[in-house]
Amino acid sequence: MTNLSGKVALVTGSSRGIGRGIAERLARDGALVAVHYGSNGTAAEETAAAIAEAGGRAFTVGAELGVPGDVDTLVTGLETGLRAHGKSMLDILVHNAGLNFMGRPIEVLTPEEFDQMVAVNVKAPFFLTQRLLPRLRDGGRIVNISSVSTRLASDHGIGYPLTKGALDVFGHTLAKHLGPRGITVNSVVVGFTRTDMTADALSDPATLERNISRTALGRIGQVPDIADAVAFLASDDARWITGAKVDVTGGVNL
Numbered sequence: 001m002t003n004l005s006g007k008v009a010l011v012t013g014s015s016r017g018i019g020r021g022i023a024e025r026l027a028r029d030g031a032l033v034a035v036h037y038g039s040n041g042t043a044a045e046e047t048a049a050a051i052a053e054a055g056g057r058a059f060t061v062g063a064e065l066g067v068p069g070d071v072d073t074l075v076t077g078l079e080t081g082l083r084a085h086g087k088s089m090l091d092i093l094v095h096n097a098g099l100n101f102m103g104r105p106i107e108v109l110t111p112e113e114f115d116q117m118v119a120v121n122v123k124a125p126f127f128l129t130q131r132l133l134p135r136l137r138d139g140g141r142i143v144n145i146s147s148v149s150t151r152l153a154s155d156h157g158i159g160y161p162l163t164k165g166a167l168d169v170f171g172h173t174l175a176k177h178l179g180p181r182g183i184t185v186n187s188v189v190v191g192f193t194r195t196d197m198t199a200d201a202l203s204d205p206a207t208l209e210r211n212i213s214r215t216a217l218g219r220i221g222q223v224p225d226i227a228d229a230v231a232f233l234a235s236d237d238a239r240w241i242t243g244a245k246v247d248v249t250g251g252v253n254l
């Protein structure tokens with residue numbers, strides 16, 4: 001499991017949840033991982049420490065996304081961390097950080113909440129990619145973390161699925177654009193997965209049961225279910241997959 005030896009990865013929002021799982025898995029496969037966080041530096045340090053304890057290499061980068069100067073702050077922190085490790089280039093970019101105002105149907109979602117989700121879930125990945133393209137090595141990987149709510153009507157609101165749909169369009173359009181450089185771009189479609197984001201919703205037994213019953217494999221997703229799929233897309237084994245939406249939901253609503 002060292003197929004990413006010598007590679008460098010940035011995983012946005014990897015202080016907690018799915019991002020942390022992805023960071024740990026990529027590091028286990030040999031990559032040096034930049035563990036990005038928004039406000040929870042302690043959790044990011046814990047992720048980096050867990051990676052080091054397992055024999056991997058990581059450093060943390062703090063930058064709140066969705067605010068003016070977000071991309072500048074992130075790229076400056078990334079460059080500092082890369083320099084400290086004798087690196088300047090990136091091989092794997094995972095756009096995982098996401099914001100979801102759950103339980104906000106169209107009747108109540110405010111323009112401010114809408115703008116914030118667009119800023120974190122769409123604008124930040126767009127302009128972060130733009131800034132990092134010169135640093136992304138030919139043959140590199142971009143993985144966007146999308147949502148099953150792009151293919152079924154969500155019970156939990158309408159604004160968030162719109163942003164993930166936009167991220168998917170960004171992904172397949174970029175895949176064509178970056179094909180000549182051998183860079184692949186794919187979306188990982190995630191269903192209900194146990195993290196802080198879904199803790200409240202999944203504490204409701206009816207919501208839990210509804211989500212299990214519509215999943216072919218008969219359970220709620222766990223972080224490693226997603227991290228393993230991302231690691232595959234980041235690996236050389238996935239070299240011929242680009243512009244794809246890979247459904248990693250355990251078969252929701254088949």
Ligand code: NDP
Nearest residue numbers: 013015016017018038039040065097098192193195196197
């Ligand atoms: P969590 O809420 O558990 O973790 C979110 C992560 O993103 C944290 O590391 C957080 O950093 C970071 N983050 C959030 N907002 C910002 C911001 N404004 N600026 C910088 N960093 C930010 O989320 P999940 O792990 O559940 O979700 C990860 C991804 O998976 C998201 O894109 C989400 O939309 C997607 N997804 C999740 C599903 C699920 O069921 N969990 C289902 C479908 C998709 P910090 O710790 O500093 O706050």
